[in-house]
Amino acid sequence: MKILITGAAGFIGYHLCRRLLDEGHQITGIDSLNDYYDVRLKLARLAELGIDAPTDDTPQLRSSRTAPMRFAQMHIEDVAVLEGLFAAERFDRVIHLAAQAGVRYSLENPIAYASSNVLGFVNLLECCRKQGVGHVLYASSSSVYGGNTKVPFAESDPVNHPVSLYAATKRSDELIAEVYARLYALPLTGLRFFTVYGPWGRPDMAPMLFTRSILAGKPIRVFNHGDMRRDFTYIDDIVEGVVRLLDQVPSGAIPTELFNIGHGSPMELMEFIHTLERALGRTAQLDLQPMQPGDVPCTWADTTHLQERIHFQPRVTLAEGIGRFAAWYLSDKNPLKN
Numbered sequence: 001m002k003i004l005i006t007g008a009a010g011f012i013g014y015h016l017c018r019r020l021l022d023e024g025h026q027i028t029g030i031d032s033l034n035d036y037y038d039v040r041l042k043l044a045r046l047a048e049l050g051i052d053a054p055t056d057d058t059p060q061l062r063s064s065r066t067a068p069m070r071f072a073q074m075h076i077e078d079v080a081v082l083e084g085l086f087a088a089e090r091f092d093r094v095i096h097l098a099a100q101a102g103v104r105y106s107l108e109n110p111i112a113y114a115s116s117n118v119l120g121f122v123n124l125l126e127c128c129r130k131q132g133v134g135h136v137l138y139a140s141s142s143s144v145y146g147g148n149t150k151v152p153f154a155e156s157d158p159v160n161h162p163v164s165l166y167a168a169t170k171r172s173d174e175l176i177a178e179v180y181a182r183l184y185a186l187p188l189t190g191l192r193f194f195t196v197y198g199p200w201g202r203p204d205m206a207p208m209l210f211t212r213s214i215l216a217g218k219p220i221r222v223f224n225h226g227d228m229r230r231d232f233t234y235i236d237d238i239v240e241g242v243v244r245l246l247d248q249v250p251s252g253a254i255p256t257e258l259f260n261i262g263h264g265s266p267m268e269l270m271e272f273i274h275t276l277e278r279a280l281g282r283t284a285q286l287d288l289q290p291m292q293p294g295d296v297p298c299t300w301a302d303t304t305h306l307q308e309r310i311h312f313q314p315r316v317t318l319a320e321g322i323g324r325f326a327a328w329y330l331s332d333k334n335p336l337k338n
């Protein structure tokens with residue numbers, strides 16, 4: 001199949017490109033390569049896919065040296081460029097991951113979230129609608145559950161009280177998707193990812209932040225005095241879930257569905273830190289902090305819907321996944337090691 005992956009130089013996008021190439025699909029990747037975090041990591045991921053670093057900022061498609069993949073640096077806000085790409089390529093599937101991610105940064109730079117996650121999303125859906133794309137899968141987030149206290153979080157739970165602008169834009173995407181499904185019968189699947197970690201992960205997230213500080217002998221900032229639980233989900237489990245959903249095209253009068261993709265067993269933050277300490281062979285110094293605005297004390301995925309539909313339950317344990325992450329972090333593959 002011809003598949004477009006937006007955010008292809010990002011953490012999840014990179015892993016998904018690799019997996020879908022292995023399965024024999026033709027991949028087109030796009031990414032703005034913005035500098036929200038160190039661009040060297042994005043370029044290193046692209047290099048792993050056989051894509052050379054762009055030499056200019058024209059949205060030109062360039063071929064991989066090693067795989068049936070092409071890549072263009074572009075912003076999804078640029079609707080004319082996006083329309084040109086869709087008209088020329090005629091994709092069978094679109095997996096939309098490009099977004100301004102991160103809860104805490106949404107307090108600093110709210111406009112980036114409105115621009116990428118709302119305007120960019122509508123641009124993308126317009127292109128998909130006009131070209132009659134067969135199935136669009138898009139990244140939502142566990143953050144849509146906000147401060148819900150009923151756990152585990154199920155897709156049928158009310159999600160009307162986001163606690164960060166990031167969460168509000170992701171919930172907006174779900175509502176916008178429902179409108180496109182309703183009005184235009186565009187098949188849309190929303191993916192509520194839960195705290196994803198693994199090799200090539202994001203430098204703004206706990207595994208990377210903590211690892212860097214622990215190895216440098218610096219204290220790590222532990223919010224809510226460590227009284228937090230996260231449903232950490234290993235990247236390969238996320239990718240497996242997305243790949244299995246690719247051909248689960250929603251049907252009916254309003255062809256849209258939402259799925260939690262999470263491990264389904266939350267881990268105490270302190271237990272996560274101890275697991276990381278064991279993998280690195282070092283002890284962390286803790287800088288205990290109060291709760292951050294926009295944060296939630298617990299995330300926990302109910303994966304019943306996912307299991308019913310694709311017979312899959314994320315399975316990689318934290319010890320296994322953190323072991324693989326630490327091995328990558330300490331390897332020469334990691335451009336941010338030093």
Ligand SMILES: NC(=O)c1ccc[n+]([C@@H]2O[C@H](COP(=O)([O-])OP(=O)(O)OC[C@H]3O[C@@H](n4cnc5c(N)ncnc54)[C@H](O)[C@@H]3O)[C@@H](O)[C@H]2O)c1
Nearest residue numbers: 007010011012032033034075076098099116139193195196
């Ligand atoms: N990693 C997680 O734990 C997690 C959890 C829940 C949801 N998500 C969502 O999954 C998706 C992928 O997340 P990730 O962890 O790979 O993040 P990431 O930041 O590594 O990847 C996103 C990529 O999108 C690109 N991008 C951002 N704005 C763009 C724009 N306007 N035009 C084109 N490209 C743009 C960035 O350059 C980046 O490479 C995001 O939508 C994110 O919100 C991630």
